[in-house]
Amino acid sequence: MSRPLTLALSAKAALVGALLAGASFLPTAAHADEQYFPLQSYRVGPYAAGGTGFFGGFIDYLNLINTRDGGVNGVKLTWDECETQYEVERGVECYKRQKSKTGVAAWNPLSVGIAYAMIDDIARDKVPLITVNHGRTDSTDGRVFKHVFPLLLNPYSESSGIVNYIAAREGGLDKLKGKKIAVLYHGSPYGKETIPIYQLLAEKYGFTAEQIEVPHPGNEQQSQWLSIRRSKPDYVVLRGWGVMNPVALKTAQKVGFPADRIIGNVWSNSEEDVIPAGDAAKGYTAITTQASGADYPVLQEIVKTVYGAGKGNLDDKKRVGSVYHNLGIVNGILNVEAVRIAQEKFGKRTLTGDEVRWGFEHLRLDPKRVEALGAKGLFHSINVTVANHEGEGRVTFQQWDGAKWKVVSDWIAPDWALLRPIIEKSSLAYAAQHGITVRDSAAEDATN
């Protein structure tokens, strides 16, 4: 058969396939049980480094579960990707496109903007929306945001965790008194979100918080660092984004501020943030919810089972075990375990989105279970309830030694009790504005 003819035929076959796929929306298709993860990924655009790592790790873990265990209790995991480039309207389009498939387990856009635009639809379609390590802080209150889960860490807890770490390095919370902490934040809604929290923590512990804005994108920070040099803070918290991070580290070196007194937040903690800064990043420390490295059993299994079979998602195998890749794997563990927990209650079959939501609301992985999953040391534990959709995630701190990240702290707990009233104030205001009945979390926890 000549080549053009084959091409024409295959195009025709694809068209027929597309038509058939359209027709299969009719409820006649009786197939084996499958649980579908729609991935609104971004492999193009300014944030592609994060996107490829995170979604690569997520897919690698789903692949591992399918290959090693044959799915979750025999229910195969499926997924497909829709490119968003981190743009809100593309994310919305992907949501509308992908939601038509059956057996949607949960949505994981890894973008605050896209998550915000989905909140209404998520509540109506009754499927969980996962914003691991980021997201809308007040969605921690599951009594109002029934289907939204900012798992492990929201921005407020992150700030509190950083301050607790600094206190630990100084020798106790009481040693914070009289200290000076400068917060260098990205000039965007994301960067400004924690200003009131650092203020609150400063008042509570008696340190001075000097908050300095770096205009987007942050490739020029001479004046900010000169003012830091003048005011001589004890620590600088880097709340950066993209190019702002390496530039901050390089400029700090130029003005002579020691890198080991700069503490990065959760979006300033990846290899992509430090490698461009070269030597200047040596000693820099950053918060994380999941440790780096490929030594954990679950990563070893991924390397063996998935990459060994040539099915690994990362093009560059050296990125296995990097910060974003491990975040994707932890996110995979949390999603898969939520499905598993929900299956115990509802049966080992394709679950509805609302059933998976129940699973997330009962996602309790203690350190022992985490160890059984081969993730001991990768992340600490999680304890999600109806009222607390964040799940008391612990944080740890890693120091960059010039070649890799090295864990330098214990697992630290943020001061959740201090933050809860602020979160509830905001979530209750949202409930009032949108006419949402606040759930009785005590009663729901008791009946389930």
Next chain:
Amino acid sequence: MTDLALDKPVPPNAAEPNRTAPAARRGTVRPSPTALGVGLLLAVAFGLLPLVGSEYLFDAILTPFLALALAGLGLNILTGYAGQVSLGSAAFMAVGAYAAFNLSLRLPGLPFVVDILLAGLVAAAVGLVFGLPSLRLRGFYLAVSTLAAQFFVQWVFNKVGWFSNNSPSGIVTVPPLSVAGLALDGSVGRYLFALSVVSVVTLVVWRLVDSPTGRALAALRDHETAARVIGLPVLRLKLLAFAVSSFIIGVAGVLWAFAYLRTVEPAGFNLDRSFQILFIVIIGGLASLRGAFLGAALIVVFPLALARLGETLLGGLFDSGVLEMSQRIVLGLLIIAFLIAEPAGLSALLDRLWRRVAGRLAALCSALCSRFASNRSA
């Protein structure tokens, strides 16, 4: 004095021959083909689509298409009809969106339609301020000065928490859409709302560009000195163009925020959006109402169609990043091809196609008719 190369290929009224067609001019009872076509289109859009369309069609295609088409229409008044180039359209969208959000938040008693009008007026006022440089600048210099609007407005919304009701993350969720007690929450409701607003505004603009003011704007575009010589109030016309254009773009911003995304954040109205709107106008056809809609259709719908085609044909072979990159290349090539085929934009291209098809049809018809006649006579 030349303005920009942009407005050169557009001879006055070339893009819309029907607008000056004698029948329409005299206002005879016989409806023009344009009016018939528009009526049919509206009947389908209002009557048929809500019955048969899916949520995907409304939320992912039609509503953003309508909002962007309206923004394109607004910019077309300024750039296409009045010849003033602007790179600040997204800023005026943002002003409209934030104004409507704050009005509905702080003056909850006002009906939403009033909110929209006021939001448009706020955008018009901001547009007037940033239109002031146009009194002294033109062409590329004016384009650069409108960039100031783009950056300033985005900076203000970032900086001043009051505009986003001190929302900690700076992203605000807009209240549910309802007009006169009628909840328009669902995708069909929001689509119909956007469609109604766009229809009304387009009708008004249609009247405007056909009025003496519209012709004065065209005179301003074609030769500013000549316009001044024949006694047109050039300065006032320029400011009017900025105000009207910003009003419409502001209303488009309201639709974008309330009918489409239902959230507002400054980053959504960045320079990319401004360029997107400018491309809609250039690709669709300057100084043409239809052009804005055609351009928006190309910018919104075409990439989606391409993405789906690419996914269906090659999805298994490449990851989404590679597909996305190749789609961009294809889209870029197609835009170049379109513009080479017809530099005056899709609107003119469509006209040419229509004339050719109509010519063929007429020839075919006359051939058939003559045969029929000869058969009858035989």
